[in-house]
Amino acid sequence: MRGAAALVGVADIASPTGELDTHGRALEVAMVGAALADAGLTLADVDGVCHPMSSMLFAEYLGVHPCFTDSTMTGGSSFEVHLEHAAAAIAAGLCDVVIDVYASTPRSDRGRQVNRPRPQMMGPNPAIEWEVPFALRQPMGPYALAASRHMAVYGTTSEQLAQIAVSTRHWAAMNPQARFRDPITVDDVLASRMECSPLHLLDCCLVTDGAGAFVMTSAERARDLAKPPVYVLGAGTAHDHSMISQMPDLTTTAGVVSGANAFRMAGIKPDDVDLLMSYDSFTITALLHLEDLGFCAKGEGGAFVETGATAPGGSLPMNTNGGGLSYTHPGMYGMFLITESVKQLRGEAGDRQVDGAEIAIAHGSGGLLSCMSTAVLGTEATL
Amino acid sequence: MSETSAPFWDATRDRRLVIQWCTACDAPVWFPRDVCLGCLGDALEWRAASGRGEVYAFTVENKPAMPTPFGDEPYVVALVELAEGPRLMTNVVGCPPQSVTVGMPVQVTWEELSDGRNLPLFEPA
DSSP states (O other), X not given: OTTTEEEEEEEXXXXXXXXXXXXXXXXXHHHHHHHHHHHTOOGGGOOEEEOSSOHHHHHHHXXXXXXXXXXXXXXXXXXXXXXXXXXXXXXXXXXXXEEEEEEEOHHHHTTSOOOOOOOOOOSXXXXXXXXXXXXXXXXXXXXXXXXXXXXXXXXOOHHHHHHHHHHHHHHHXXXXXXXXXXXXXXXXXXXXXXXXTXXXXXXBOOOOOEEEEEEEEEHHHHTTSSSOOEEEEEEEEEEOOSSGGGOSOTTOOTHHHHHHHHHHHHTOOGGGOSEEEEOOSBHHHHHHHHHHTTSSOTTOHHHHHHTTTTSTTSSSOBOTTOIIIIIOOOSOOHHHXXXXXXXXXXXXXXXXXXXXXXXXXXXXXXXXXXXXXXXXXXXXXXX | OOTTTHHHHHXXXXXXXXXXXXXXXXEEXXXXXXSOTTTOOOOEEEEEOOOEEEEEEEEEESXXXXXXXXXXXXXXXXXXXXXXXXXXXXXXOSSOGGGOOTTOEEEEEEEEOTTSOXXXXXXXX
16 A cells, blocks of 8 residues: 555635634535645546545535545544545545545534534444533543543653643744634743643644535545646544543553554654654543554653754654644644644645645544544655 | 443443453453454453452543533543453543542442443542
8 A cells, every 4th residue: 555645735724813714515516626726636536435424415515526535533533534535545546536635624613503403323422321411511521531641650740741831832832824823932831721631721632613525535636737736645543432431551652563563564664754643632641642653751741842853943843733722623623733744744835834744644543532534644755 | 332232331320340351261351242352252251350450541631522520620631451461541530630540449439320330430549
């Protein structure tokens, strides 16, 4: 599968106000249109459709009759999972041009009459008996539990977690679309409201509108399109629980497995990575990813980020768009890990461009630290 | 409450904490299921648990998202690891939230529900 498929078109949108003018299908279609235009393709070329809710309904809306369809829903990592599945499908010859899309406007929906779908439970939901009665706040509660455990076992401090938010904000300052761009300090994070101890408000991601899409095709076809292809060098997915009370070890995610598999397929080591796009629903989430993907040893994430390693000028540029912490987080953020990786590998990231970026990781986290999906992406030079 | 979990909740009416075990594997099964995950067999039985354990992880909730028995007061949500192995989500009560620590020994205590069942909470041992 290594190098058999490439991302050839991307689009994303967010706003400093946190709100967008369009929503729903119109926003999804706009993103697909922009990503196809970016690739130099049209809807008529599409024969594969991914969508985190229903690829059938979305394909019908577009009038597309795909021969590859994927509605896998693993929360925020859904888009990395779609990327993996699409690359495998293209490598296997099942289809030729795949689109994936996400649009969500939770912020502007507050002021709009929206027909919200009634929450549905597919099959029995044991959380109703074994978790819900204890009033754990969602979604930050489970991450707070993980942070408390990491602190107790490894001595990680609130200051170290705060440094992740501070470094990420430095990157956001260079993204004109970011919700928050003013610098913050560790003290600012510690002085922000304690939500679920030990997580403060500024340890938590935003709630904003946002949307994005990608287009993938075969490496062969990619070479004739509008932009330099970004190749899928490796991919891996793993999940080890759904309810947080079933997570085997709250200090270690299934990213240990997804990351190792993706890196092995790509034939790379952490040292080879120029850019880490790491799902930062909370500061602790990003810290766990650094350890689980092997950028530092287990338990040393705090010391690693404390040096500013992930900030501009550091050894491991991380979340260069400003991340879920400062750029945008419209519910499921994984699409933006992919779109930013592609922009960086094409050299299109403007003021925040990582010089000479050849290999990027898009590492999605879905559910409640539940489903990890890792994509290794690279330029032509990395094939 | 499901058919599978009914014995757990019935026992709480007598303030007894019971855990499902596989008699073939001699291993606990948590959360309650219809088969043992070790052998996929159904030789399951309910055994009394010690009610003792320790705090595995916890958070102090300062801004409850929903009506809670704790009103507007901060409260502790924790994962407690029972001496028998299973890890339960619960509330730690009977002490100031700020005094809770990871590794703290705790024991079960009960909060009565309106239907006569009891909810297993934990307090410092």
